[in-house]
Amino acid sequence: MNWQMTETETDVLVVGGGAAGIAAATTAARNGARTILVNAGPILGGELNYGAPVDGCLTARGEWAVGGFARDFFAACEKYDGYIGPVCDYRALNLVCIDPEAAKLAAIDLVSRADVQVLMYTFTDQAVVDDDGRIQGVVVRNKRGRTFIRAKTVIDATDDGDIAVAMGCEMMVSDAANGSAQSESLLFRMSGVDTGRLLDFVKSAPENFGAMEYPGFAEDAAAAIAGLVKQGQPKVLLTSDGPLLRDAVADGRMYPTSWVAVSPTSTARREVSIHTTVVPDVDATEIAREGVAFDSLHEQISMCADFLQRSLPGFEEAGLSAIDPFVGIRETRQVVGDYVLTGADVLSGKKSEDGVAKGCHELDVHDTAGHRRENVKDGGSYDIPFGCLVARDARNLLVAGRSLSADREAHSTARAMGSCMAMGQAAGTAAAMLSEPGSVSDLRGINLAGLRTLLKEQGAVLDGIS
C-alpha cells in the first residue's frame, strides 16, 4: 500500500476512549499536557453510552467515592438534559443513572473543551520501546495512513491492556479470555414505560424482585421493597427466584437467565435500560476481539422485549427504543503492575497511603462456578494504590480502567465505570506531572504526595469516607 509513515509528538498519549480514557485525556490536558486521545470507534464514552447505570460512584452507605472528572461528566450529562442522578437498588448498590444518549454528547464536549486532540476511527498497531524499556510512543493506523505518535507518557485505557501486551509486559489472562464459557451482558432500551404501574406491581408482588442484601438499606426485605417503591424510579431487578421470570423461563417465553435488571435512562422519554445475561453461542474471546454479537443475540432481544411487554405491568405500552452496539465484556486481561490489588483488599475496605482512586462496587465475579457477589466491608470503599496503574515491566506506561493490575476478585469490583473514571483522572494527572519541564521521567520517581494533593484539589475523593 506504500503508505508513508508520518510522525507527531505529544506529552501524553491516551489509547482508548471509554470511561477511563476520556477521564485520563481530559485531566491530562486540563493540567497543561499536550494530549492526544486515540480511539478505534466512531464516538467516545465506551460503556457510558450503553444505558447501564454508572456503578462504582457511591458506596452502599451513600457516600460519593469518586469526584473530579466523574462529577464534571455528570454535570455535562445534565447540561444535555440527561442526568437522573443517584438511585438505590435497595439490594446492594447505589448507582448513578444517566441518559446514554446525553453521555455521548457529554464525552465529546468535555474532551474537546479541554483541547485534547482526538483521533477517532484509529487503530493502534505497534508500541515502540527503547533499550531502557521506555515506551517511545505508539504507531497508529487510520484512513490517513500510519502515524508514529511519540509521547513522554502513554496511558493504556484500551480495557484489554493492548499497549502493555504490545510492549511485552507480563499480563494476567482471565479464564474468559482463554475461551471458557462465560455469560455476557445484553443491553437494550425500551421507552414508554409507566413507572407508576411498574412500582404498584412491585408493591403487590414483591416476591418477583430482588431486594435487601446490604443490611444498611432497610430493616428487612419488606422495608426494602417499600423504599424501592417510594423512590419512584423504574429501578428494579426481576429475579428467577420469583414466579414471573421463573415460569417464563420454564415455559420457553424467556431464555434461561437468572435476572433482568431495569434501570431508568430518560425521564422525558419514559425510557429504561434492560440488562440481562445470556450465554451466546460464541466464546468471549471472539466477542472481545471481533465483535461477533448481533447475529447470535437478536432473537434474545426480541424475546426479552416481548416477555416484558406481555408480562411485566408498566411495560404494556413500551417499545424497543435502542440496542447497544456491542455485547458488554467484563474481563479479558489485566496488566501486572507494581502492586496487584486483591480480593481481600477490596472486601476489607483497605485504605492505602498510595491511594489515587477509590472503588466501592460489590465483588461481582461471573465464572463457570457461578455468580459470586459480596459487598465491600460496612458498605464502604477501598483505595486503589498508584502501583495498580503502573505496569511493572515499563517505566512510563500507565494503565487505567478495566485492565488495571488486580486479581480476579478485585478486578470484578474495580472494573466499575465510576472507578474507571477515577483511575483515568489519576493516570491523566500523573502523566501531566511527568510532562512538566524538569520532571522525572520514570513513574516510580513521581511525587505521590504531590499527586494526591493535586487530585484532591481537583475534586477527586481520596480520603474522608468509609
Add this chain to the structure above:
Amino acid sequence: MSNSLSHRHHDVVVIGGGSAGIAAASAAASNGADTLLVDAGPMVGGELLSGIPIDGCLNTRGEWIVGGFLNSLLDDLKKMGGFVGAFFDWRTIWVVCVDPERMKLAVAHRLREDGAKLLLNSFVDEVVTDGDRVTGIVVLNKSGRTLITADIFLDCSGDGDVAAGAGADYQRGDGKGVFQPVSMVFRMAGVDTGRLLDFARDHPDNLALGENEWLNKSREECLRELIALGYPKVFLKADGPLMSKSIAEGELYPTALLAVIPVSADLRVVAINSTRVANVDATDTGALSATMPSLIDQVWNCQSFVQKRVPGFEEAAFAGIAPRIGIRETRRIVGEETLQGDDVLNAVKRDDGVAKGGHHVDVHGDGTDQLRRPVRDGGSYDIPLGCLLPKGIENMGVAGRCLSADRVAHGSARVMGTCIAMGQAVGTAAAMVCESNVPKPVLGDVPLPALRDRLVSQGAILDGTH
C-alpha cells in the same frame, strides 16, 4: 499487536459493512461463495442505522427500481416491526423510512441467514498485490494481524480504501478541496405529528414542495397531499421565513435543510437531518474527528431550535445521535467506465446495466448551498458493470459511494438504495466467477447476460421501469 501473521482464505472478501457491503456479502454468500465481510466498527449496517431514510429505492414516479436484497432486508424489518413506510415526499423523491434500531437486528439477521461470515472491529492495513491482481489484505484488530487471501475482493468501504491501496486511480470531491458536508443525524422522541402537519398547512412557505417539474402539480396540491399522508415527514427549507430568520439572527447555524423523518412505526420518533460541516476530507481522520465538537454543538442547537420554534416539537425530547458521522463524498474510484451526470439526468438505459439509480442529483454545499436536479421524467438510469470495476485490477469490484462516476452522477448514485443495488450486482458477479473454479478468476469476465439473468431471477430490478 503481535509479530506473527495468521492467515485465512475465502472465495470472496467484502470490505465495509454499509448498505453496499451487506448487499454484496449476502449476494455472494447466498450464491454459494464462501464470503467474509470485514468492517472496522462494532456493527454492520452503516448509514442504514443512522435514521435517514433509504433513498433511491423508487423513482419519482413511485416505481420500485431496487429489489432483491433490499426486499429481503425490508421483509425482515417488517417482521421486527421496524418498517415505517415508503412514501413520496411531495418535493421530488420517494423515501423508505425505517427504524434504525430494529434495522441493526434485521441486518445481522439477513447476513446470518444468507451465510456471510463477519469480521468486525478489524481495519484493513495493507493490500497485497501481484501484477493486476489483489492477492490479499492484511487486517489489524485486537488479535493482531491477519492475512486474508481471496479470489475476489469487493471494496464497499465508501472511501475506496482498498482499491486506492491497490493502486487504482481515483478522484476526490471537486478535486480542489470541496467536499459535500459531513452530518450528524439525531433523533427526537415524543413528536406530535398532528401539530407538525397543522403548522405545515398554515405556514407552507417554510416547506420544500413540488420541486420536480415532472410532477406537474402546484405547491398547494403538493401540500394537500403531504398533509393527507399523515406522516411527520417534512422538509423545512433554509430560505423559508422560519429558518432564514433564525439563521440570520444566529439562533440556528447556516444549513440548507432541516429534514424531519419518521423512524418509528408509531410515528412518535423522528430523525432530523440538518447538521453539517462542509469541505472536510473524511479520509483525513484527524480532520474528520475534529468535526465532532461542531457537529454535536449543531445537534444541540437544532434540537433546541425545533423545540422552541417548530410546532409539534414542544414536548419532544432529544433521543440520541447516529452511531457515527455521516459522510456524503470522498473518493470516486476510476473504473472501466465512468457514470456521467448527463446519463443520470437523462435517465439513460443500458443493455449492460446491473443496477438502477433514480435519486435526484443532490450535491450539498457549504452552509445553505445545495444543488438539486431531478432525473428526467421521474425515471431511472442504469449503472453498467464497468462503473463497478476499478481500472487495472482484475479481481476487484467496488460498490457504493466509491463507484466510478463524475461528481454530478455521484450526487445521485451515492444514496443507500442505489448502493444496495450495486452491492448485490458485484456480490453476485463475484460468486459467479468463483463458481467456474478457474484459478485466478477475473471479475470482468462474468458473462453479462448470465449475470443480468441471475440478478433478475433473484429479484433485482433491471428493466421495465421508467
